[in-house]
Amino acid sequence: MGCDGLWWRANLTAIAPLGSTDLDPAAYGEHIADVYDEWYSAPDRQPEVAVAVDFLRTRVGAGPALELGVGTGRLALPFAARGTAVVGIDASPRMVARLRGKPGGSEIEVVVGDFAEVDAPGGPFGLVYVVFNTFFALADQDAQVRCFANVAAALRPGGVFVMEAFVPDVVRYDRGQRVQADRLDGETTHLNVSLHDPVSQRVRSHHIVLGSGGVGTYPVDIRYAWPSELDLMGRLAGLELAERWAGWNGEPFTATSTSHISVWRRPQ
Structure with missing residues (x-):
C-alpha cells in the first residue's frame, strides 16, 4: 500500500470504541459534502438513479413522499422533477446547502435534523424512503426501531416505507x-x-x-441490520413486508443477493 x-x-x-453510541448524526455529511456528488452522482450512475425513481413513482400513490437522509438530492431532485412532491430530512447543513444550490433544490422542503425522529411537515405521506444504505447511519438498534415507529406514524393508511440497503x-x-x-x-x-x-x-x-x-x-x-431484523422492526411498528427485491429492476431476492430493496406497508 x-x-x-x-x-x-x-x-x-485513534478510532473511538466500537461499542460507543456517541455518534453525531451530521458527522458523515459534514465531512463528505464537498466531494459527495463527485464520488456518487457521476454521469455513469444516472441510469441507476432513473430506475430507482421509476420504482418509487409506482409506489408513492397519492403522495407526497418523504426522503430520510436526503443529502444533496441525488434522488429527491429527479423524483420531484417528475411531478412528485418530495420533503426531505438530513442532519448535515452542508449537504442540505449543496441541495439548495442545485436547480430545483429550493423547491424541496428540507428539515435539518436526525431522521430517526421523522418529524417533517407535509404528511401524512404515501411514501417514505431511505436509500444507499443510509438507514444504517442510525447509531444503534434503539434508534432504528424508533425510526420505524415514526415512519409508520408518518405514513397514510396503505402508504409504504421503501429501503435500499446491503445484506451484511x-x-x-x-x-x-x-x-x-x-x-x-x-x-x-x-x-x-x-x-x-x-x-x-x-x-x-x-x-x-x-x-x-x-x-x-x-x-x-x-x-447494520439483517433483512429479518428489519422485518421485525417493521412488525413492531405495525408495518407489513409487502415486497423484497435484489435491485431496483425487480431482480429476485435470493440467498446470494448482496443488497435488497424492501417495501413495508402500513395496513389500510
Whole structure:
C-alpha cells in the first residue's frame, strides 16, 4: 500500500470504541459534502438513479413522499422533477446547502435534523424512503426501531416505507478489520479502513484519499441490520413486508443477493 504499518496502527487506534453510541448524526455529511456528488452522482450512475425513481413513482400513490437522509438530492431532485412532491430530512447543513444550490433544490422542503425522529411537515405521506444504505447511519438498534415507529406514524393508511440497503457480509472482515483499495484515479488512491464489532453490528470506517495534495479522511460509522431484523422492526411498528427485491429492476431476492430493496406497508 506504500504506507508504513505503524502509520496504519496509529490511525486505527485513534478510532473511538466500537461499542460507543456517541455518534453525531451530521458527522458523515459534514465531512463528505464537498466531494459527495463527485464520488456518487457521476454521469455513469444516472441510469441507476432513473430506475430507482421509476420504482418509487409506482409506489408513492397519492403522495407526497418523504426522503430520510436526503443529502444533496441525488434522488429527491429527479423524483420531484417528475411531478412528485418530495420533503426531505438530513442532519448535515452542508449537504442540505449543496441541495439548495442545485436547480430545483429550493423547491424541496428540507428539515435539518436526525431522521430517526421523522418529524417533517407535509404528511401524512404515501411514501417514505431511505436509500444507499443510509438507514444504517442510525447509531444503534434503539434508534432504528424508533425510526420505524415514526415512519409508520408518518405514513397514510396503505402508504409504504421503501429501503435500499446491503445484506451484511461478516466474512469480509479478518480479525475484526479490513483494509481495501477502492480505486485509483491517476495519482490518487482511495482506501477504506474498517473495524467491525459483530456484537453491536457496528462498522467504523475511514475512507482515506491519498494524493499529491495530501491525505483526506472521511469517517463512515454504521450499525447494520439483517433483512429479518428489519422485518421485525417493521412488525413492531405495525408495518407489513409487502415486497423484497435484489435491485431496483425487480431482480429476485435470493440467498446470494448482496443488497435488497424492501417495501413495508402500513395496513389500510
